[in-house]
Amino acid sequence: MKVAVEMVRERLISREEAILRVEPAQVDQLLHTRIDPSAKVEVLATGLAASPGAAYGKAVFDADRAEAMAKAGEKVIMVRIETNPDDVHGMIAAEGVLTSRGGRTSHAAVVARGMGKPCVAGAETVLVDLQNRRFTAGGKTVYEGEEFTIDGSTGRVIAGKVPTIQPELSGDLEQILRWADGVRRLQVWANGDYPRDAELARGFGAQGIGLCRTEHMFMEQARLPIVQAMILASSTEERKRQLDKLLPFQRGDFYGILKAMAGLPVVIRLIDPPLHEFLPSFEDLLVEVTQAETRGDPEGSFADKRTMLAAVRSIREQNPMLGLRGCRLGLLFPEIIEMQVRAIMEAAVQLTKEGVDVHPEIMIPLVGAIEELRRTKGYLQKTVDAVLEEAGIKVPYKFGTMIELPRAALIAGEIATEAEFFSFGTNDLTQTTFGFSRDDAEGKIIIPYVEQKILPSNPFETLDRGGVGRLMNIAVIEGRQTRPDLTVGICGEHGGDPASIAICEKLNLNYVSCSPYRVPVARLAAAHARLAARDADR
Ligand code: PEP
Numbered sequence: 001m002k003v004a005v006e007m008v009r010e011r012l013i014s015r016e017e018a019i020l021r022v023e024p025a026q027v028d029q030l031l032h033t034r035i036d037p038s039a040k041v042e043v044l045a046t047g048l049a050a051s052p053g054a055a056y057g058k059a060v061f062d063a064d065r066a067e068a069m070a071k072a073g074e075k076v077i078m079v080r081i082e083t084n085p086d087d088v089h090g091m092i093a094a095e096g097v098l099t100s101r102g103g104r105t106s107h108a109a110v111v112a113r114g115m116g117k118p119c120v121a122g123a124e125t126v127l128v129d130l131q132n133r134r135f136t137a138g139g140k141t142v143y144e145g146e147e148f149t150i151d152g153s154t155g156r157v158i159a160g161k162v163p164t165i166q167p168e169l170s171g172d173l174e175q176i177l178r179w180a181d182g183v184r185r186l187q188v189w190a191n192g193d194y195p196r197d198a199e200l201a202r203g204f205g206a207q208g209i210g211l212c213r214t215e216h217m218f219m220e221q222a223r224l225p226i227v228q229a230m231i232l233a234s235s236t237e238e239r240k241r242q243l244d245k246l247l248p249f250q251r252g253d254f255y256g257i258l259k260a261m262a263g264l265p266v267v268i269r270l271i272d273p274p275l276h277e278f279l280p281s282f283e284d285l286l287v288e289v290t291q292a293e294t295r296g297d298p299e300g301s302f303a304d305k306r307t308m309l310a311a312v313r314s315i316r317e318q319n320p321m322l323g324l325r326g327c328r329l330g331l332l333f334p335e336i337i338e339m340q341v342r343a344i345m346e347a348a349v350q351l352t353k354e355g356v357d358v359h360p361e362i363m364i365p366l367v368g369a370i371e372e373l374r375r376t377k378g379y380l381q382k383t384v385d386a387v388l389e390e391a392g393i394k395v396p397y398k399f400g401t402m403i404e405l406p407r408a409a410l411i412a413g414e415i416a417t418e419a420e421f422f423s424f425g426t427n428d429l430t431q432t433t434f435g436f437s438r439d440d441a442e443g444k445i446i447i448p449y450v451e452q453k454i455l456p457s458n459p460f461e462t463l464d465r466g467g468v469g470r471l472m473n474i475a476v477i478e479g480r481q482t483r484p485d486l487t488v489g490i491c492g493e494h495g496g497d498p499a500s501i502a503i504c505e506k507l508n509l510n511y512v513s514c515s516p517y518r519v520p521v522a523r524l525a526a527a528h529a530r531l532a533a534r535d536a537d538r
Pocket residue numbers: 105211213272404424425426427428429491492493
């Protein structure tokens with residue numbers, strides 16, 4: 001990078017040549033700790049390279065202990081079969097995360113990428129024994145407190161403590177990225193849920209927030225009990241009472257993120273995951289209640305658990321990712337999304353009154369039929385109008401949708417009659433186009449498929465141009481036929497992958513959105529894509 005910048009200064013090469021001499025993967029290396037290439041390593045297992053960077057630390061198997069050990073000054077790596085929102089405080093404390101189950105869009109992978117921490121996910125040959133606090137891989141057993149290393153850039157799990165090289169941020173990188181900004185057509189936005197993500201993303205050069213997943217806010221410790229009471233409410237009135245308690249929290253969340261992104265668009269997605277994700281696991285509850293019964297514990301000591309078990313059982317689905325989630329939730333329980341939209345608009349009103357320029361964009365997930373969008377918008381428009389009328393001021397806002405089901409892509413022309421913007425949710429779109437579970441298929445099917453050359457690459461990592469890309473192309477063209485000024489972006493994990501960014505350039509998207517730490521990589525990749533597309537046109 002240094003050589004490239006200096007050669008431009010000495011007029012030996014053009015800026016464009018300098019941009020092309022730096023690979024996006026090299027930017028990634030500069031931004032993350034990496035394994036010293038001269039070190040001898042003993043690889044115990046290989047999982048998915050879920051979040052780049054290398055880290056070593058003592059193995060620890062639960063979040064509370066990870067936090068306690070980190071507080072005592074120890075470096076730890078958190079090892080779990082898979083993570084859930086209860087693990088986040090441990091992930092914050094840990095140097096990195098290893099899971100034996102889950103894909104690139106699993107909780108561990110997405111949260112670690114958002115935090116800029118290394119993560120190896122879905123390492124299926126790592127046998128995690130939580131009860132005995134140890135894992136076995138490659139014929140070795142690593143007990144709690146023993147050091148090991150992960151390389152989230154390659155997916156390797158390595159024995160012992162391996163020397164690493166720290167990132168070397170330099171002015172040369174900034175220079176190359178500024179030149180890249182002058183070349184690229186695609187905007188680069190970021191996925192982020194909190195003001196701290198937004199600030200970080202802005203610092204890296206993000207031009208908007210392309211995905212704020214509001215449910216992550218629901219999962220915070222202080223709010224989860226209210227969310228659970230809301231889900232388990234036996235009447236609409238009771239549900240509304242709980243939602244009233246959540247409203248100030250959400251308003252505060254949106255106030256923070258809209259303020260941090262002043263002057264720039266913030267796409268806020270309404271609640272998306274199946275409701276059981278907010279409740280304790282069915283299996284765990286079943287085991288606990290059965291054990292209590294077998295032991296003959298007094299009824300009163302586990303009555304709450306039994307009630308929760310019955311509730312979880314009643315909302316359980318065989319295929320939750322194809323079930324009651326996304327806009328379907330909002331249609332069956334409109335009061336949930338009405339609360340969210342009230343919170344968004346009240347925050348926007350407050351900021352506008354304080355002189356802050358805000359651009360909230362309300363995004364409705366998992367739409368597959370035009371009537372879903374029309375009706376949802378119908379409810380929500382009333383809420384928006386009510387808030388703006390109460391406030392007596394105008395605030396710019398938009399309604400749009402995710403395109404994350406094949407059917408949505410195929411009827412995009414119709415959807416664009418109601419949506420002012422589209423954002424491709426390529427995690428779900430890949431899952432539903434291939435029929436591959438985004439939670440399990442990578443480790444179990446896709447890695448062997450790629451090894452055996454049945455597939456050229458992992459479609460959850462790099463967009464599948466021939467299938468998913470074709471659906472996207474239909475959606476872009478037919479959406480813009482209906483609404484020529486339709487803004488179209490991508491917010492699935494592919495938005496930070498250079499090869500996928502090249503496809504997004506060809507599809508003529510307006511922006512890509514990725515985790516904050518990927519923004520510099522995406523800025524360079526978008527410039528490469530532009531230069532390649534221009535050369536192809538010549
Ligand atoms: C997607 O499906 O690509 C997406 C961004 O939404 P989520 O990962 O939250 O389902």
